[in-house]
Amino acid sequence: MSTRFQHEIVTRTQPLSAWVHLHDSKAPHWHQGIELSYTLSGHIDDFTINGRDYQSKSGSILVVNSQLIHSVRTINTANSCALSIIYPYDYVHRLYPSIEHEVIAINEPAYFSEQQSAVYLDLQGDLYQLALALQQSTAYTNLRIEALTTAILQRLLIYFTTAKASSGVIYGKAPQIVERIQKITMYVNQHYTQPISLSDIAQQINVTKEYLTRFFKQHMEMTVGEYISLVRAQHAYEDLLGQRGNLTAIATMNGFPSTRALNHAFQAVYHQTAATIYKTEHTLD
Numbered sequence: 001m002s003t004r005f006q007h008e009i010v011t012r013t014q015p016l017s018a019w020v021h022l023h024d025s026k027a028p029h030w031h032q033g034i035e036l037s038y039t040l041s042g043h044i045d046d047f048t049i050n051g052r053d054y055q056s057k058s059g060s061i062l063v064v065n066s067q068l069i070h071s072v073r074t075i076n077t078a079n080s081c082a083l084s085i086i087y088p089y090d091y092v093h094r095l096y097p098s099i100e101h102e103v104i105a106i107n108e109p110a111y112f113s114e115q116q117s118a119v120y121l122d123l124q125g126d127l128y129q130l131a132l133a134l135q136q137s138t139a140y141t142n143l144r145i146e147a148l149t150t151a152i153l154q155r156l157l158i159y160f161t162t163a164k165a166s167s168g169v170i171y172g173k174a175p176q177i178v179e180r181i182q183k184i185t186m187y188v189n190q191h192y193t194q195p196i197s198l199s200d201i202a203q204q205i206n207v208t209k210e211y212l213t214r215f216f217k218q219h220m221e222m223t224v225g226e227y228i229s230l231v232r233a234q235h236a237y238e239d240l241l242g243q244r245g246n247l248t249a250i251a252t253m254n255g256f257p258s259t260r261a262l263n264h265a266f267q268a269v270y271h272q273t274a275a276t277i278y279k280t281e282h283t284l285d
Contacts, residue, residue, distance in 0.1 A: 015142060015242065018149045019086040022134060033086040034104065035064040036152065038127040042080030054107065056082075059124055063156065065103040066182065083131050085149055089182075090189040092153070100182065102161040119159045126152050180205055181219055184212075185227070192231045193255045198224060226268075232256055233265040240277055247278055 019033070022040075043057040054062055066089050092099050109120060130148040133141060187204050188196060198209040201224065207215070216224050236254040244250065251262040251274075263273040270277070 016146055016149065017091055018088070018153075019084075020130070020134065020145060020149065021084050022081060022131065033088050034066055034092055034099075036085045036087075036156070037062045037064070038083045038124075038131075040081045040083055040128075040131055061106055061120065061123055061127070063104045063106050063160075083127060083134075085130075085152065087149075087153055090186065092157075093186065095153075096157050099157070099161070100186075101164055103164050104156050104160050105162045106156065106160045116159055119155055123152060123155055126155070177219060180215070184216060184224075185231075188228055188231050192228065192235060193253060195255070196228055228255075229261075229265040230269055233262075233269045236262060236274065237266070237270065237277075240274060241281060243281060247274055250274070 037056075039056045039058055039060045041058055043055065054060075056062060089099075106120070109117070112120065126148055130145065130152070133144045133148060136144075183205050184201055187201055191200075198212055202209045202212045205212070213224065216222075216227070220227060222230075232254045236250050236256070239245065239250045239254065245253070247259045247262065251257075251259045254262075256262040256265065259274070263275055266272065266274040266277065
């Protein structure tokens with residue numbers, strides 16, 4: 001029997017560019033974003049990335065590249081804590097288009113160059129400072145967190161990227177399948193504000209609509225339409241929290257044909273309607 005994994009919904013930590021979180025464990029999941037995990041205290045006995053197990057201790061940095069199934073399980077270890085940063089793939093690609101053909105290779109410190117070893121120490125310092133910032137609440141906290149997550153991403157991309165073909169990263173799926181999934185999801189993320197048809201996406205990857213439908217359902221365990229709604233809902237959620245307009249305006253700017261469609265998508269993704277969240281946010285004001 002095949003194991004089913006959860007497609008994690010990643011929404012930026014408002015108003016930041018990335019999702020940042022302190023935690024002690026995470027169930028098996030996957031997402032399109034690039035995830036960094038930093039062990040702050042204790043040790044994680046079972047950090048699994050696409051079937052490969054890592055044992056991390058305080059100070060360890062692990063990166064999960066886009067589309068890889070992974071989990072964090074803390075086994076019989078008290079006071080273990082890890083920091084996770086998930087950089088949305090579209091955000092990273094916009095800043096560094098070469099990531100489409102590269103991966104971040106930082107999980108094997110034994111193979112580092114002397115320069116990489118020095119930069120690894122810098123990353124540990126940045127991540128420790130980020131953990132401290134997350135526990136503070138001042139007028140400048142978000143600025144501090146944004147600056148640190150950006151600096152961390154910059155170091156990763158400058159010093160630890162390598163070509164996918166030579167990386168040795170095991171995807172669990174054939175590289176061409178992962179590449180095709182990334183092209184589809186990238187197209188949706190770049191055009192979610194506009195009407196998107198199956199023909200539009202099929203044309204981008206040179207397949208028929210019928211093949212696209214079967215392929216996406218097989219590898220993503222959701223339909224293309226469901227994924228489009230998911231992406232639109234995630235962006236609409238950010239706009240809603242940022243109070244960037246009323247429900248009609250938010251629906252329109254995120255590609256929904258109506259507030260009814262917006263509410264339907266929110267119910268499926270967040271288990272409550274956009275109208276309910278909208279009222280809650282405005283009541284808090």
